[in-house]
Structures are given as structure tokens and as C-alpha cells.
Amino acid sequence: MTTRVLVTGGCGFIGSCFVRLLIDEESDVEVMNLDALTYAGNPRNVEAVAGSPRYRFEHGDIRDEALVARLVEGADWVVNFAAESHVDRSTSERAGEFIETNVLGAYVVLEMTRRHAPGARFLQVGTDEVYGDVAWPGFPDEQAPLHPSSPYSAAKAGADHVALAFARTHGLDVIVSRCTNNYGAYQYPEKMIPLFVTNALADEPLPLYDGGTQVRDWLRVEDHCRALLLLLRRGASGEVYNIGANQDPEVPNKDLTAMILEACGKPASLIRPVEGLRPGHDQRYAVDTAKIRALGWSPRLDLSDGIAETVAWYRERRDWWEPIKSGEYRKFYEELYGSGS
Numbered sequence: 365m366t367t368r369v370l371v372t373g374g375c376g377f378i379g380s381c382f383v384r385l386l387i388d389e390e391s392d393v394e395v396m397n398l399d400a401l402t403y404a405g406n407p408r409n410v411e412a413v414a415g416s417p418r419y420r421f422e423h424g425d426i427r428d429e430a431l432v433a434r435l436v437e438g439a440d441w442v443v444n445f446a447a448e449s450h451v452d453r454s455t456s457e458r459a460g461e462f463i464e465t466n467v468l469g470a471y472v473v474l475e476m477t478r479r480h481a482p483g484a485r486f487l488q489v490g491t492d493e494v495y496g497d498v499a500w501p502g503f504p505d506e507q508a509p510l511h512p513s514s515p516y517s518a519a520k521a522g523a524d525h526v527a528l529a530f531a532r533t534h535g536l537d538v539i540v541s542r543c544t545n546n547y548g549a550y551q552y553p554e555k556m557i558p559l560f561v562t563n564a565l566a567d568e569p570l571p572l573y574d575g576g577t578q579v580r581d582w583l584r585v586e587d588h589c590r591a592l593l594l595l596l597r598r599g600a601s602g603e604v605y606n607i608g609a610n611q612d613p614e615v616p617n618k619d620l621t622a623m624i625l626e627a628c629g630k631p632a633s634l635i636r637p638v639e640g641l642r643p644g645h646d647q648r649y650a651v652d653t654a655k656i657r658a659l660g661w662s663p664r665l666d667l668s669d670g671i672a673e674t675v676a677w678y679r680e681r682r683d684w685w686e687p688i689k690s691g692e693y694r695k696f697y698e699e700l701y702g703s704g705s
């Protein structure tokens with residue numbers, strides 16, 4: 365039997381990986397991709413599957429009730445990736461778009477699902493950043509209190525709460541995932557790994573904040589998407605699931621930077637230390653992933669292999685990232701890091 369899936373934000377980094385996974389590997393799945401094509405949404409991310417008869421695209425906004433009502437009709441699964449996703453934009457600019465899309469938008473997709481596809485399973489794609497700064501040796505499980513530090517993570521926490529309230533209040537079949545930082549192909553080069561990889565490949569400086577002491581639990585995007593598919597199939601309704609690599613030992617940003625430079629074959633002299641803490645940025649993220657691992661999930665690639673694979677992709681696909689690193693991107697980059705970078 366065919367499974368009909370409404371994916372929102374499927375032209376972004378993670379959503380497009382999920383769409384490609386569904387079309388390439390799940391022959392009984394049909395995908396409707398709703399995406400507003402903001403600066404972060406790129407139709408080229410899904411061009412490999414765009415010709416499939418099982419794939420359809422709709423250009424539009426998740427806040428558009430009538431549109432979402434029409435698209436959600438008949439869906440078996442609804443997967444909400446659509447979001448404003450960059451922490452630095454949420455702290456350096458007005459955060460209204462983050463609240464609008466990440467909270468109100470999530471609400472609209474939930475409400476339209478409740479009204480027009482009440483039997484559908486709804487997966488709210490969330491982030492571990494909702495737990496805030498996690499002091500070593502903490503590994504928050506899904507019951508841990510939320511302490512979001514940036515407008516981005518606060519808005520994502522809001523969406524988690526609204527989604528879980530729809531499960532409780534309306535009996536909607538909701539699952540919330542909370543994943544650690546992702547990396548891989550097609551990631552917009554404002555995020556740390558593609559920023560550093562593409563700067564290194566272009567012999568430009570790598571702006572490393574605060575001595576590179578901050579710790580993220582980097583997970584390959586394909587591993588994240590396989591975890592989401594598993595949750596849609598086997599997750600328990602009304603539950604939250606953490607997803608993370610549990611890097612051991614943990615990898616501070618300075619070690620990650622060294623790994624990237626090695627994979628790019630570039631010298632450490634490219635590192636440009638940036639003093640001071642960034643507002644809204646946490647020192648360490650880590651999560652307890654026992655719950656999703658009990659469903660049979662584990663990441664497939666370790667970090668150094670994943671970074672080598674990712675660098676190889678960016679080396680090959682200059683046609684994808686070089687046009688992005690101009691225009692609006694350049695303006696934002698210079699505001700954040702200065703024009704000397």
C-alpha cells in the first residue's frame with residue numbers, strides 16, 4: 365500500500381536528504397514537498413528526484429492555512445522540517461521570522477493535519493538545542509527540562525510544546541524528534557562545517573570562535589534521516605526521541621576544524637581566531653539517545669569518515685556552493701565576520 369507523505373521544508377538541507385531517501389529507497393512512498401524557498405531552500409537539492417512520478421513540489425508557506433489544508437488531505441505521514449534554522453541570524457537580526465515560521469507555522473501544519481488528515485502520523489523535527497547548555501558530564505534524556513538560549517531554539521521549543529499539546533488535547537498521532545547538529549552534502553554554507561570546508565577549499569580564513577572549545581555532537585545527515593524514517597514506522601505516539609551521534613571522545617570545534625583542514629589538505633594557518641562569545645551560543649550539547657537506539661537505530665559512519673566524505677562532496681560540487689556564496693550570503697557574512705574574511 366502506498367504511503368503518502370507531506371514533507372515541509374524539503375528543499376532545505378535535512379528535508380531534501382529525507383526526500384531523496386524516500387524517493388530513492390522507499391518504492392511504496394509518495395512525497396508532496398511544500399517549501400517557501402527562502403534563502404535556505406534550493407530546488408537543486410532535490411533535482412535528482414524531481415522527475416520521479418512519486419514526487420511533487422508545491423511552492424508555498426506553511427503559514428498558509430488554505431494551502432496546507434489542501435496538501436495535507438489524504439496524507440499518512442506529515443513531517444515538518446520547515447523552519448528558520450540559523451542561530452546567528454536569530455541573534456543578530458530581528459527574530460520575528462523564527463517565531464512566525466517555527467512556532468506559528470508548526471501550529472498551522474498541526475491544525476490543518478488535525479482537521480484534514482486526523483489519522484496521519486505527525487513528526488515534528490526538532491533540535492537538541494532546546495535543552496540549552498549542557499554541563500559535562502550531562503546527557504539530558506527526553507524528560508529533561510528545556511532551557512533554550514537563542515531565539516532559534518526558543519522557537520523550536522515552542523513548536524515541540526505545541527505539537528505535544530496537540531497529541532494530548534486532540535489525540536493527534538504526534539512524535540517529536542530532537543537531533544544534534546547535522547552535517548553533510550547540500551548544507552547551506554553559513555553553517556560551521558560547510559562554511560569551513562568551502563572557505564578552506566577557496567583558501568579563505570576559517571573564523572573560529574572562542575578558541576574552538578565549544579562541543580557539538582555532529583551527526584551525518586543521512587543518519588538523522590534514517591532515524592526519522594524509523595520513528596515514523598516504529599516510534600511511539602506522543603513521545604519525544606533524542607537523536608545524536610554520542611561522539612566518544614567528544615569533539616570540540618578546534619578538533620573538528622583540524623579534521624576539516626586535514627581532509628581539505630590545507631594548513632592550520634587558515635584559522636582566524638575570533639575573540640569573544642557569540643550571544644545565544646551554548647558551550648556544549650549532548651543527549652541521551654538510549655530511547656531511539658532501543659528501536660534499533662545507530663549512526664553508520666564515524667565523524668572522520670563522514671567529514672572526509674563531506675569534503676569530497678564539496679570539492680566535487682563547486683557548481684552548487686559557489687553561486688550561493690555571493691549576494692545575500694556575502695552581505696550576511698560580512699556583517700557577522702567583517703569584510704576582511
Ligand SMILES: NC(=O)c1ccc[n+]([C@@H]2O[C@H](COP(=O)([O-])OP(=O)(O)OC[C@H]3O[C@@H](n4cnc5c(N)ncnc54)[C@H](O)[C@@H]3O)[C@@H](O)[C@H]2O)c1
Pocket residue numbers: 372373374375376377378379398399400401402403404405406424425426427444445446447448449450465469489490491492520542543544545546547552
Ligand atoms: N541543521 C541541523 O543541524 C539541525 C539539527 C536538528 C534539527 N534541525 C531542524 O531540522 C529542520 C531542517 O533544518 P535544516 O538545517 O535542513 O534547515 P534549512 O534552513 O536548510 O532548511 C529549511 C527549509 O525550510 C524552508 N522554509 C523556511 N520557512 C518556511 C515557511 N514559512 N514555509 C515553508 N517552508 C519554509 C526553507 O525554504 C528551507 O528549504 C529544522 O526544523 C531545524 O530546526 C536542524
